[in-house]
Amino acid sequence: MGLREDLERFREIGDERRPDLEEFIREGDLAGGSDRIRIPVKMVDLPEFAYDQRDMGGVGQGQGGTPEPGQPVDVPGDPGDGDQDGDGDEAGEGGGEHGYYEMDPEEFAEELDETLGLDLEPKGKRVVEELEGDFTELTRAGPNSTLDFEQLFKRGLKRKLATDFDESFVREACKVEGVDARDVFRFCREENVLVSLAWVEEAMDEVADERGAWASFDEVREEVEREPITDRIRRDGLRQVPFRQEDERYRHPEIVERKQKNVVVVNIRDVSGSMRQRKRELVERVFTPLDWYLTGKYDEAEFRYIAHDAEAWEVERGEFFGIRSGGGTRISSAYELAAEILEEYPWSEWNRYVFAAGDSENSSNDTVESVVPLMRELDANLHAYVETQPGGGAVNATHAEEVERELADRDNVAVARVGGPADVTGAIYEILSTEDDS
Incomplete structure (x- = not known):
């Protein structure tokens, strides 16, 4: 069996042993970059030899006669070989119990489509090349x-x-x-x-x-x-x-425009004092698979991250899910910054997604008077808001409800609610199926 066959067999075993994709999204370790997704896999225990420093006689001999199946085989060695202290680790100690099944974003997107029953077909926008196609154009003059x-x-x-x-x-x-x-x-x-x-x-x-x-x-x-x-x-x-x-x-040859399927995703997160660790983790469980999915669907994907309390500022991905401030909340500040960022990505050339998440708490009247008008003005394939409220909503957590009510006439707005890990894949489906339908 060659190396290629070994690799294919390893992937088959990994595919059988890795957790279900929905289970991984709800409960797995989502750490990693956007190029490769690493899913933990329970590895098969491999047979191994154990070496003994003592001279036990001829090859294959030892105390107790013929070893039982699976029992380590003692092999004679030179007393001067091996660990000089005589207390070296046993073979296999120190190794992890898991390996990783790696999939690229394209494979992740394909499997998530199949798992959730999605069929998102990205739109090509930016013209990157003009090619001469078949001689199908007819004119009245020519050689x-x-x-x-x-x-x-x-x-x-x-x-x-x-x-x-x-x-x-x-x-x-x-x-x-x-x-x-x-x-x-x-x-x-x-x-x-x-x-x-x-x-x-x-x-x-x-x-x-x-x-x-x-x-x-x-x-x-x-x-x-x-x-x-x-x-x-x-x-x-x-x-x-x-x-x-x-x-x-x-x-004459037909001029064919090759369009690149490119996307910019603006991820917005509330980092105010009410966004405690459990809420932040739920945001990460929704946003990370969405990033992977869109990376796999588009030729080029760019991600921008905005954190906000009463004010908004742009951050790197590594900071995005961990920041927590003690300030209040004014969600419109994030949309104002998102509008500035999206000026770098013309709507005629870029697919655009604006994903926001928080616990639905916002300053008085900010949602209706400022956020909703900004969402109407910002051209995007999809606006989504993810409400994270473990254990039920607070009395003043009305942002998601107001967005739903005020933008009920728009088919590119999705609102999803996540109270715990079990709600994560449903929220992802709600968001992506809205884009699929529109």
């Missing part, structure tokens, strides 16, 4: 080498079919008693025979000796059977096709 002869022939043939007429039928009409060329021309027009007056005049001369063969045009119409043009073409073939310069079309 002769790109002349589309098929189009030229089709247009000429269409004209041929439209203008061709049954000459024998017109000649019979010329034999009607007492008519002249103009009478025959008018009759032909009534019968949708596209013949010229000049042609009729020549035909009248050719059949001058047969005038009077028919008493009227009605008799010609009833007695003379017209031959369809398709039958004449099958019989006689096409002697000529009337090409014209306006029929010429030249092929």
